[in-house]
Each structure stands twice: as C-alpha cells, then as structure tokens.
Amino acid sequence: MVATSVEDIRLQLRSWPEVEAYLKGCKGVIVPLGSTEQHGPTGAIGTDALTAEAVALEVGRRMGVLVTPAQAYGMAEHHLGFAGTMSLQPSTLLAVLHDLVLSLARHGFERIYVINGHGGNIATAKAAFAQAYGTAASRGLPNAANLRCKLANWFMAPEAMGLAKELYGDKEGHHATPSEIAITLQLEPSLQSKQRPLPEPAPAGPIHSPEDFRRRHPDGRMGSDPSLATAEHGARFLDVASTALAADLQRFLEEPAS
Numbered sequence: 001m002v003a004t005s006v007e008d009i010r011l012q013l014r015s016w017p018e019v020e021a022y023l024k025g026c027k028g029v030i031v032p033l034g035s036t037e038q039h040g041p042t043g044a045i046g047t048d049a050l051t052a053e054a055v056a057l058e059v060g061r062r063m064g065v066l067v068t069p070a071q072a073y074g075m076a077e078h079h080l081g082f083a084g085t086m087s088l089q090p091s092t093l094l095a096v097l098h099d100l101v102l103s104l105a106r107h108g109f110e111r112i113y114v115i116n117g118h119g120g121n122i123a124t125a126k127a128a129f130a131q132a133y134g135t136a137a138s139r140g141l142p143n144a145a146n147l148r149c150k151l152a153n154w155f156m157a158p159e160a161m162g163l164a165k166e167l168y169g170d171k172e173g174h175h176a177t178p179s180e181i182a183i184t185l186q187l188e189p190s191l192q193s194k195q196r197p198l199p200e201p202a203p204a205g206p207i208h209s210p211e212d213f214r215r216r217h218p219d220g221r222m223g224s225d226p227s228l229a230t231a232e233h234g235a236r237f238l239d240v241a242s243t244a245l246a247a248d249l250q251r252f253l254e255e256p257a258s
Contacts, residue, residue, distance in 0.1 A: 011066050023109070028113060035118035040201075055241050101129065112129075117155065198225065
C-alpha cells in the first residue's frame with residue numbers, strides 16, 4: 001500500500017462501485033471514533049472527534065486504506081454537567097458500533113480498525129466488537145470467521161505518551177490534556193484565540209455522576225494544563241501517533257484469521 005491523497009481515502013467521497021473495486025484489493029477500513037464533550041474552559045468541545053479523525057485520515061493516507069466518516073458522539077455521561085456535552089449511553093454506543101461493524105462486514109470488509117480519541121469509549125467499543133462477531137456468525141455472513149475489529153487509542157500509543165511526557169511532564173493530566181489540545185490548534189488555527197493561562201487544575205480522581213465530576217473538577221480539567229499546547233506540538237503529535245498507528249494497522253491487515 002502506498003501513500004495517497006486524503007480525498008482518495010475518504011469513504012464519503014467514493015461511489016459504491018469504487019468501494020466494490022477497492023474491496024478486491026483490500027479488506028481493511030478505518031473508523032474514527034470520538035466524543036462531543038467539554039474539554040475545560042479553553043478546549044474545543046469537539047476535541048476527541050477532531051483528533052481521532054485527523055489521525056485516522058493521516059493513517060489512511062499513508063496506508064491507502066479507506067476512512068469512514070467520524071462517529072463524533074461517544075460515551076461522555078460524566079461530562080454532562082458542562083454545557084455543550086452530547087453523550088450516548090453505553091448501550092446506545094454499543095448498538096451504534098455493532099451496527100456499523102455489521103454494515104461494513106456485509107459488504108466484505110474484514111479488518112475494522114477503529115481509531116479512538118476518547119477513553120470513555122474503550123470498554124463499550126470492545127463489548128460492541130464481541131457482540132458483532134456473534135451476530136455476524138448467527139446471520140451467516142460469508143466472511144464471519146475472518147472478521148476482526150481492533151481499537152487503537154491514538155493518545156495511548158507509546159510514542160505519543162512519550163512525547164507528552166517529554167513536553168509536559170505531569171502537567172499532561174488525564175482530561176483536556178495539552179497533547180490533544182495541541183492537535184486541535186494545529187487543525188483549527190482559530191482555536192488559538194481561546195488559549196490563555198489557567199489556574200492550577202483539580203487533580204485527577206474517580207469519575208462518577210455528572211454532578212460529582214463537576215464538583216471534583218469544577219472547570220472540567222483533570223490535572224492538565226492545556227495552556228502549554230502549541231500548534232507546533234500538535235503537528236508533532238499527529239505525526240508520531242500516525243506513524244505508530246500506521247505500523248499497527250499494517251500488522252493488523254496482515255494478521256491471519258486463525
């Protein structure tokens with residue numbers, strides 16, 4: 001597989017005959033998964049979806065693998081105490097991901113690579129994959145035995161975590177992190193106008209109800225200092241995360257079914 005343009009790998013810009021032709025040479029597809037939730041007093045509400053899609057498109061461009069439209073809504077129930085957050089319940093997100101996987105599998109896709117930008121999606125996404133395998137088999141899909149799904153959390157790639165430690169140390173925190181904010185600044189220069197120095201954040205702690213989260217983390221941050229982020233940092237994070245995930249996707253595509 002060779003690098004191509006972003007336009008060439010966006011599923012929404014392909015016609016159905018083009019997708020059928022693509023499937024003759026590649027059974028892989030990338031699904032960006034994010035969330036629409038608060039990211040502190042200066043971060044964009046769409047941060048998780050913006051970052052997941054950006055990494056997915058760069059990985060797809062490098063690998064020549066199709067990328068679906070981003071699933072921009074995730075499991076963000078604990079952020080509902082902050083204006084603008086839009087969440088799916090775990091059962092709803094599970095059903096959405098299950099149905100998307102089954103739709104793709106029906107057409108012949110066998111390697112579903114989900115690039116995720118939100119930690120709250122992890123458990124539900126893995127449950128959705130497990131359920132999709134069973135449904136594919138029960139429906140008698142011809143490729144059910146070959147169907148594989150994988151969740152790749154770009155922010156947990158060792159290379160991305162190493163860069164965050166190098167740049168921000170313990171000020172990376174756990175939510176509204178400078179690493180993710182940096183990527184949004186690189187993608188959307190207008191967001192730079194929101195950046196400003198912030199007071200010391202509340203430390204990371206347990207996550208319970210929306211009300212409890214708002215009480216423990218009154219401005220939405222969890223031990224993070226997003227004011228350290230720059231667009232230049234964002235370009236570096238996008239590159240290291242895409243490099244790591246492209247290599248991981250290559251291994252996933254080459255993985256035997258049994």
